[in-house]
Amino acid sequence: MNAKVELYGWEVSPYTAKVDAYFHFKGIPFNKIYPNAYTLARKIQPAVGKMIMPVVYINGKKPIQDSTIIIDHFEQQNPTRAAIPASPKQRIAAQLIELYSDEWLPMAALHYRWNYPENYNFIIGEFGSNALPYFPKFIQNKVAKTFAGKMSGYLPILGITSNTEQALEQHVEALLSLLNTHFAQHRYLLGDQPCLADFSLYGPLYAHLHRDPAPKDLVAKHRNVLTWIERVQGNTSTENNTLPDNDQIPDTLIPILSHMTQSHMPLLQQTIDAIQQWAKEKHTGDKVPQRLGDATLSIEGKQETRYNLSYGYWMLQRIQETYQTVSEENKPPVDEFITQLNGFSLLKEPLHNHVMLKNCRLYLS
Structure with a gap:
């Protein structure tokens, strides 16, 4: 008997769009529920810690929050046609795109929206x-x-001011141009089969940059990107292709990944440093502050002060765990891949502190 799956979220939510696309790929039957203010305050907040979306209920009594955790759960329950690549380079690439899409690209999404x-x-x-x-x-x-x-x-709070707005738009235009070149040759980010990378990037590109009225045709003028959005939005459960053999990464994806890491990794390095400093006199189980002072945001040569937010540390930790599972014998090609990406060598430096995510907050573990 199939479980009853309910996805609570709005169409304007990029993380809801991410999970929605994932469910369609996996062929998981679900009901999409648009939670009203009462549901958010009286059902969602008591269950998961805050009014947030998406939240998934299984058989009405097992709420799961955070798009990454939701996908992990259903991958374990439904391993057929895995959405998370098994081989190390492809898995790291997919997780890196998820990190950027969840934690860096929302700055652009909020800028354009507001x-x-x-x-x-x-x-x-x-x-x-x-x-x-x-x-x-x-x-x-x-x-x-x-x-x-x-x-x-x-x-x-995120560092989006008159000083950085133009640089942020330049970054997005460059990203869309690189994606347009890539999708002229490949149906999806890692090749001809959708995966975690596609669902993650689709979230903000569809729910914010494409769906919002302005700037007009921001995404649509990049025809191949628009076609990819429509493809991910469709019935991907019928896709019967595979990712490239031998853990290969498409050549056209490397500039995209490097564009992401060049802007995002310096910010994450500041988060790593701040958590390491904060944790010196802390203990297992202590709650990690959501804000650890301030950080310097650098975009296309422009700089601004912003909050140093801790959540990205947990997502980077997941990528490093993937890297650490690679045997010494198989590490050379993975290391070569990592060094191709601007600033991503920090992945090879062990994190001194481990954290876990529970009810929308991080804790030392």
Whole structure:
């Protein structure tokens, strides 16, 4: 008997889009539920620690939060047609794209959503109709504006100011151009079969950069990227291809990965340093602060101060665990791959502290 799977999340949520695409690839039957404000406050928050999405309920009583944890759970339960590559280079590449898509690209997504006035009425409408679906429009809008104020308030916290906005857009345009070149030759990121990398990147590209009204045609002008979005959005459960043999990485993916690491790794190095310093007098089970002081964000030569957020450390730790499982005999090609990517050599440096994720928070473990 199949379990009853319910996915709670909104269409504007990139992490919900990520899980949605994954479920379709795996052929996992599920019901998609758009949680209203009452459900978020009275069901989701008590169960997982905060009002957040996506959350998956299994048979109505086993909530799972965090898109990465959700995918891990269903991969263990449904190992057929694995979404997470088994071979080390391909697995590291997929996890790296997930890290960037979940932790770095949201800066761009928030910038475009909240710094382009043309998006405001659209987003207010989306927030209002989801949060209060049976209320009059004027009440929906009033409540939605409170949500909007909170979300747009994250911009300076993340280092997105007038000093970095143009550089951030240059970074995104370069990313889309590299992706467009890649998808002219390959159906998906790692080849001709979708995997974790595709679902992760699809989340912010679809739910924010493509779906929001402005800038008009930001994604659509890159025809191959748009075709890939439509492909991932479709019925990928019928895809019967495989990833490249012998742990090969497509040549056109290397510049994309390097573009990601060049901007993201310096920020993560500051997180590593901050956690190492903070943990000196801490113990197993201690809660890791969500913010560990400030960090310097560098984008295309521009710099800005932002919060040094700890969550990315946990995701990097997962990639390093993949690296550490590689035998010494098989490490040379993996090391060669890592050194091709700007700044990614930090992966080879052991992390001094281990953390675990529980109810939306990190703890020393």
